[in-house]
Amino acid sequence: MFARSAITTRTAVPALNAVGQTRNMATLKEIQNRLKSVTNISKITASMKMIASTKTTRAQRAMNVARQYGQVSNDFVKQSEVKKAENAKEILITASSDKGLCGGIHSSLSRYSRRYLNEHPDTPLVVIGDKGKVQLQRVYPQNIAYSFNQIGSTIPTFDESSGISSVILSDKAIEFDNAKLVYNQFVSAIAFETSEIENFPISQIVEAPNFKAYEVQEEVLENLNEFLFANTMHWALVEGHAAEMAAKRTAMENATKNAGDMIQRLTLQYNRGRQTVITNELIEIITGASAL
Amino acid sequence: MALPHEIVLKNKEVNQVDLSAVSGDLGILADHVPTIEQLKPGVIDIMADSGAEKYFVSGGFAIMNPNSVLNINAIEAFKLEDIDAQAVASNLAESQRLASNAKDEITKEAAAIEVELYEALQSALSAKSK
Numbered sequence: 001m002f003a004r005s006a007i008t009t010r011t012a013v014p015a016l017n018a019v020g021q022t023r024n025m026a027t028l029k030e031i032q033n034r035l036k037s038v039t040n041i042s043k044i045t046a047s048m049k050m051i052a053s054t055k056t057t058r059a060q061r062a063m064n065v066a067r068q069y070g071q072v073s074n075d076f077v078k079q080s081e082v083k084k085a086e087n088a089k090e091i092l093i094t095a096s097s098d099k100g101l102c103g104g105i106h107s108s109l110s111r112y113s114r115r116y117l118n119e120h121p122d123t124p125l126v127v128i129g130d131k132g133k134v135q136l137q138r139v140y141p142q143n144i145a146y147s148f149n150q151i152g153s154t155i156p157t158f159d160e161s162s163g164i165s166s167v168i169l170s171d172k173a174i175e176f177d178n179a180k181l182v183y184n185q186f187v188s189a190i191a192f193e194t195s196e197i198e199n200f201p202i203s204q205i206v207e208a209p210n211f212k213a214y215e216v217q218e219e220v221l222e223n224l225n226e227f228l229f230a231n232t233m234h235w236a237l238v239e240g241h242a243a244e245m246a247a248k249r250t251a252m253e254n255a256t257k258n259a260g261d262m263i264q265r266l267t268l269q270y271n272r273g274r275q276t277v278i279t280n281e282l283i284e285i286i287t288g289a290s291a292l
Numbered sequence: 293m294a295l296p297h298e299i300v301l302k303n304k305e306v307n308q309v310d311l312s313a314v315s316g317d318l319g320i321l322a323d324h325v326p327t328i329e330q331l332k333p334g335v336i337d338i339m340a341d342s343g344a345e346k347y348f349v350s351g352g353f354a355i356m357n358p359n360s361v362l363n364i365n366a367i368e369a370f371k372l373e374d375i376d377a378q379a380v381a382s383n384l385a386e387s388q389r390l391a392s393n394a395k396d397e398i399t400k401e402a403a404a405i406e407v408e409l410y411e412a413l414q415s416a417l418s419a420k421s422k
Binding site: 069072073079157224227234 | 295296299315353
């Protein structure tokens, strides 16, 4: 009777163990695969973070220069104390870029632009950068007058900024007085703020109260208009680029940290699973040995 | 004096600045009447107590503000010493050739602008060596 019960228990327990073992084995393989893929991803995000950090330092330096360049250019506009004309026609220019993986950069820009376009649905829109275009195209496709791409993977040059501004200015189909440049202001390495630069046309600046003090020849006024527009565009593009690089760095840092956490969790799970399998095997052996 | 990629001078106290403007050459002293001038490719001579500095600028705008601050936005600016006379001469010949062979208006205009630039460069360099 004793032997019989021993036999029955012996056959029962190994069967259960076999199933438990195969289940654990499959889970172990799964966990191993997941571990491998998460480790790969974390390596990629870590290297992307490095790249973004170096790009950020360079972009920040360029931004400091471009900011001052734009502010110097707009100095006389500020000193003239220009006020926006009552029925000024406006154009909205959104400075985003082509690349993603940079946190909330593009969605913040498109939210700001959409808010503005909600209140002023007739405003022509110029989008710089495919990411911004895709988001704005969904809601305001009819407003988009121009879109530019291939901007933003490197620090924007004055060539590009002046090229964009001359295309916009030379298109007679788009009439505008004021230009609002929507861009991401670089607040710090971990923070940015979507804001706008207002670019006044020379026709309004000439009406400004303090502008009478300036002696200027008629012929240069139009050139000044274009120059001012190009300078402001350059400032917006370069600063936006710096904000994007910083956001990319932060996003990749978070991703790497999350991947690291996941790796830790998975490794613990894997080890526990492995130990369970070994323990079960030991129990089996011992039970079997003791029954003999 | 600001360029898109570099701030050449900032908050510098100077006595006089000579510019080459489209409307003519002019010298700007402190408390000069506020003016806005478009710059031709040419030399900007900055005279301060610490000495004189000459820069060749490719073009831009110089704006004299009522608060006696002179703002210069240029696209490119170089000290005359940094410019290679040989390169200037060969590039000038090249652009003159382009200007005469140009088929359409735009190429002709662009080449003419280049010619003007190199001629200004040459005269600036020769004036310096005189």
